[in-house]
């Protein structure tokens with residue numbers, strides 16, 4: 001995210017320098033287009049900076065369980081943003097690797113909600129049965145048209161890769177003005193909820 005903001009400022013600066021150097025020669029319509037482009041980039045940079053300053057920590061679980069890590073992040077989020085967050089969970093001890101993946105997935109979802117959704121509410125569920133872990137994250141924001149996206153861009157692709165790594169399934173539901181919800185199911189092997197001596 002740090003890099004993203006730098007890149008956005010760099011791009012705005014480049015375009016602005018170009019415009020400034022040629023301002024006498026550019027026609028009105030083109031000038032207007034260039035300036036609007038700069039304004040859009042700065043607007044995005046401003047939003048990204050605000051998220052950066054939220055300083056959602058930790059990004060790694062370290063010695064926390066998934067639930068503990070989630071609670072820390074959600075507290076930061078409710079303290080520092082206007083988002084109303086509801087966290088429901090019924091999960092026991094999970095393999096460390098699954099906990100790390102799920103933690104990163106939920107963080108990516110939270111980032112997307114802060115960045116794109118204009119949402120007022122975020123719901124997060126974790127529900128474990130003997131055979132699977134279900135995760136649902138849903139916001140009430142502006143949603144998007146998934147068909148308008150040619151390919152999954154980096155954030156959503158990363159979620160999909162992590163789900164695949166856990167042999168799980170991933171469902172993204174969204175439509176303009178309908179919010180975004182994501183449902184993930186991860187199979188658990190028998191004994192997965194026991195302490196994993198190779199893990200920690």
Ligand SMILES: Nc1ncnc2c1ncn2[C@@H]1O[C@H](COP(=O)(O)OP(=O)(O)O)[C@@H](O)[C@H]1O
Pocket residue numbers: 112113115116117118139141142143144152153154155156157179180
């Ligand atoms: N919660 C959300 N609300 C609205 N739009 C979203 C949401 N999550 C993702 N999107 C849309 O899907 C696109 C792809 O998301 P992502 O792969 O995470 O890329 P990035 O966040 O870097 O743009 C976003 O640019 C945005 O247009």
Ligand SMILES: [Mg+2]
Pocket residue numbers: 108111112155156
């Ligand atoms: Mg993203």
